Amino acid sequence: MPYQPPTHSVERSLRATTGAKIVAGVDEVGRGAWAGPVTVCAAVTGLRRPPDGLTDSKLLTPKRRLALAGVLESWVTAYALGDASPLEIDELGMTAALRLAATRALDALPVRPEVVILDGKHDYLGDPWKVRTVIKGDQSCVVVAAASVIAKVRRDAMMAELGSEHADFGFCDNAGYPSPVHRAALEELGPTPYHRLSWSYLDTLPKWQHLKRVRVFPEPRTGASLEAGGQLGFDF
Template sequence: MPYEPPTHTVERSLRATTGAKVIAGVDEVGRGAWAGPVTVCAAITGLRRPPAGLTDSKLLTVKRRTELAAELREWVTGYALGHASAEEIDDLGMTAALRLAAVRALEGLPVRPDAVILDGKHDYLGAPWRVRTVVKGDQSCVAVAAASVIAKVHRDKTMAELGIDHADFGFAANAGYPSPVHKAALEERGPTPYHRLSWAYLDALPRWRHLKKVRVRVDGAASEVEGQLGFDF
């Protein structure tokens, strides 16, 4: 299906209105998975013409996405990846884990950005970063699209490697997301060390639901169960 290529419109707007010179695009992958880390990429691209075919990673075939990621890693001015583990997601909750991963990525860049373009409508990053949120930024903004492709390819590779010792779970194909193979392995074997134990999928596993973690709010006023971003079987 034809799609409009991403542009530097948001980057140019930030330069004009805020004086920002170094702008990073930020995107995440793995938010809705049952297993594995949430991964964030921060990419600085400048205003150069991007490689042909750049768009949201989800719109690309695996082959093209992998090829494009290799091109982008050479083309971008700089990029860095940050991760929050399944254990950190369980302990902190997804919003705080996303921020942790994003800060790790931004602090890994060769230069600190003056502004950040964050994919989506929610600013999970906050101060002291100067943030512009853009819905579907991974389709419309060059820097965010580049970040989305690099993050997706990196995390998929990571999940395939984690799956070597857990072949029944199909991580190489499902990257830790819900799938029939993943569900069947969970029912038979229970969660691996890479699974998020606060996620709602455990409610549907009678043999393993005792493993579910409940996170207590910092103020101790109440408990809240993470995993509402998980999917029912």
């Protein structure tokens, strides 16, 4: 399929139907990793033409992603990042950890968004934020794609720093995600302080199962959300 650049169509629609002038895009990285935080970027871009080649960070080469992030950080109107630590993920569960990281990012913005475009199908953010969910928003929405690239590059850099401390785990290459090198290091050395100890990978490591942390807190309920193409159901 040929490259289809992201557009401002969702942002324009939200402006037209809700009167919102400040629309933020939010995307996360690190959800499926064994180690490291989950990182969320909140970005505001306005309706300016985006840099060439902008798309979902997962579709870019590392070199291109790094170069584009450098451009985006000065091109966006504003951006901020929020993390939830491995311990917070273990104690709260992933949904609540995502909400925590996203709230930290949104609260750190110099402007308060009137609407948040959230990548994916599910609204893990909820009240008091007014949320529009967009499936594959990191490919179709400029503001979400920008957040996607910045979040990925920032978290990869963080994991590369941890890689210098724990070289056997290959964090510089796998960013804490599952890989043969990562699994071999876990089997031999056990988890580091940066690993999520409530995750099922520990079930396959008998030598280290005693370290498993069991989550005891229930997942919170989040607010209603909208998928792309749905009708706005909020009282703005």
